[in-house]
Amino acid sequence: MNRxxxxxxxxxxxxxxYSGVTxxxxxxxxxxxxVIFVWSEYGLGLFAVLMIIAWWRARTAGxxxxxxxxxxxVVVLAYLASNGLKSWVSEQRPCQVLPVTPLDPCPALxxxxxxxxxxxxxxxxxxxxxxxxxxxxxxxxxxALLMAASRVWIGAHYPHDVxxxxxxxxxxxxxxxxxxxxDRRPFRVGLCSPTGAGAVSAPDTAGPVRGARRTxxxxxxxxxxxxxxxxxxxxxxxxxLAVNGKRPLSGDRALHSxxxxxxxxxxxxxxxxxxxxxxxxxxxxxxxxxxxxxxxxPRGRAVGAVAALAVLLLGQGLxxxxxxxxxxxxxxxxxxxxxxxxxxxxxxxxTTSALxxxxxxxxxxxxxxxxxxxxxxxxxxxxxxxxxxxxIYLGVHWPSDVIAGWLLAAAYLAATAAVTxxxxxxxxxxxxxxxx
Numbered sequence: 550m551n552r553x554x555x556x557x558x559x560x561x562x563x564x565x566x567y568s569g570v571t572x573x574x575x576x577x578x579x580x581x582x583x584v585i586f587v588w589s590e591y592g593l594g595l596f597a598v599l600m601i602i603a604w605w606r607a608r609t610a611g612x613x614x615x616x617x618x619x620x621x622x623v624v625v626l627a628y629l630a631s632n633g634l635k636s637w638v639s640e641q642r643p644c645q646v647l648p649v650t651p652l653d654p655c656p657a658l659x660x661x662x663x664x665x666x667x668x669x670x671x672x673x674x675x676x677x678x679x680x681x682x683x684x685x686x687x688x689x690x691x692x693a694l695l696m697a698a699s700r701v702w703i704g705a706h707y708p709h710d711v712x713x714x715x716x717x718x719x720x721x722x723x724x725x726x727x728x729x730x731x732d733r734r735p736f737r738v739g740l741c742s743p744t745g746a747g748a749v750s751a752p753d754t755a756g757p758v759r760g761a762r763r764t765x766x767x768x769x770x771x772x773x774x775x776x777x778x779x780x781x782x783x784x785x786x787x788x789x790l791a792v793n794g795k796r797p798l799s800g801d802r803a804l805h806s807x808x809x810x811x812x813x814x815x816x817x818x819x820x821x822x823x824x825x826x827x828x829x830x831x832x833x834x835x836x837x838x839x840x841x842x843x844x845x846x847p848r849g850r851a852v853g854a855v856a857a858l859a860v861l862l863l864g865q866g867l868x869x870x871x872x873x874x875x876x877x878x879x880x881x882x883x884x885x886x887x888x889x890x891x892x893x894x895x896x897x898x899x900t901t902s903a904l905x906x907x908x909x910x911x912x913x914x915x916x917x918x919x920x921x922x923x924x925x926x927x928x929x930x931x932x933x934x935x936x937x938x939x940x941i942y943l944g945v946h947w948p949s950d951v952i953a954g955w956l957l958a959a960a961y962l963a964a965t966a967a968v969t970x971x972x973x974x975x976x977x978x979x980x981x982x983x984x985x
Contacts, residue, residue: 571649571704580790582652582703583874589653589699591870592692593667596624596674598863599689602968603682620677627673628666635661643707651704664713665706671696672715685968771967778960782895785953786875789894795877801947808942809884820939821887827898827936832905836861839905839912857908861901864961868900871957877950884944896946899937899954906933907962 574582600620607617640663644655671693679686697711789795797805840857844850877894879885891897906929913925937955940946 567643567701567704567707568647568649570701570708571651574652574702574704575650578791580786580795580875583876584871585699585702586652587870587874588695589667589703589705592696592699593670595692596671596678596689599678599685599968600674603678603685605969606682606685616681620674620681623677624670624673627669631664631666631669634664635666638663640710642705644704649704653703653705656705662706663710665697665700665710667700668693668697668706668711668713668715688964688968771963775960775963775967778956778963782953782956782960785949785956786894789877789949789953790875795875797880797947798949801949804941804948805880805884805944808944812886812942817886817943820942823935824887824898824939824943826932827902832861832901833858835905836908839908842912843915857912860908860962860965861904864904864958865897865901867961868895868897868954868957871895872897880944880947886943887945889945893946894950895953895957896937896940896950897954898940899933899946899951900958902933902936903955903958904962906930907958911966 574585600617603617603620604614606612607614639661641658642656642660642662643649644651671689675686675689675693678689693715697715700706700711701708789798836857837854840853840855841850843853843857872892872895875894876892879889879893909929910926913922913929933955937951940951941948
């Protein structure tokens with residue numbers, strides 16, 4: 550069989566579209582290009598996280614796990630098929646045959662263009678997740694489209710490369726779950742339920758399970774909370790970076806000047822003590838403690854601690870990636886009243902403390918009585934708010950940095966709660982409380 554070799558250039562007439570997109574990328578704000586570049590390079594990690602969440606949702610809901618465990622295998626098979634097709638077609642990258650300067654450094658000869666591996670992996674993961682967990686599929690599908698578009702934006706692929714990669718999803722569905730999509734009814738779950746260590750009772754219609762202390766379900770309202778917070782975060786970041794050129798907003802300057810003019814030594818010392826509780830080992834200890842309190846047995850406490858720490862670490866990783874992409878300078882060093890490092894937006898202390906406060910509220914909602922629950926919620930939120938305000942007061946962050954950190958944490962926690970289903974919604978009517 551004769552091999553198709555397109556080394557002379559593209560065989561499709563989309564080089565004009567490719568050149569237009571790359572020109573648009575060069576005229577776009579640098580912050581937008583940085584965000585798209587980071588997503589294009591590291592965004593595939595989101596699909597790995599979604600696969601883990603899909604397995605967890607299937608496990609806690611009592612659904613068959615084999616279709617979910619087959620998702621990574623489907624993605625690997627799609628990747629291997631894509632590499633085989635690349636070697637057979639052998640199409641050169643557009644940056645090697647067209648007079649353009651892409652955002653992404655042009656790869657060496659032999660790193661072929663058609664089809665886009667990133668688009669194939671993203672589309673295969675989205676299609677497989679759609680077939681096993683419709684809620685996660687709604688998240689993965691637009692993420693796959695954004696991944697494909699980003700490969701053209703940074704100049705790594707022709708449009709037809711990513712289009713061919715997206716078409717891979719038509720062949721990448723997992724075997725359908727024999728019990729259908731994720732059951733939309735509330736299901737009883739617990740980190741070691743009263744019926745046995747690690748036992749999970751499946752959804753049923755026979756009424757509440759005796760002794761079940763909480764019921765859990767993913768609430769659509771939480772996706773709306775995540776969407777609203779993410780939209781506000783995007784508007785704030787666009788205003789700060791694109792409209793204002795990374796310079797402080799007028800409100801930033803006013804609050805920063807007020808903080809500089811009102812700094813008694815005793816207040817500065819107290820602010821330093823409070824701000825120090827939002828970094829180092831303390832956030833991780835609080836997150837692990839929150840997970841431990843959710844468990845009802847040794848195994849459940851261990852799983853809860855690991856899950857809480859994973860949520861915290863993934864949130865911090867997301868913040869770190871966004872911070873490096875935005876690269877907004879901090880306030881002048883002469884104004885600092887404490888140590889700080891890295892870029893400014895979003896505030897690391899504010900994001901981390903908000904994430905930990907959310908995890909503590911999650912733990913309180915699972916086991917504490919009403920009065921204690923409200924006290925814990927109030928203290929956790931006041932602690933997170935106080936840490937954010939100390940970052941402004943000590944002069945190491947602009948107020949918009951702190952607000953961005955709060956919005957990012959709220960969007961991330963709401964999305965995590967929605968897709969994992971670990972949201973307490975109270976006992977069903979008539980269900981007696983379990984003995985502690």
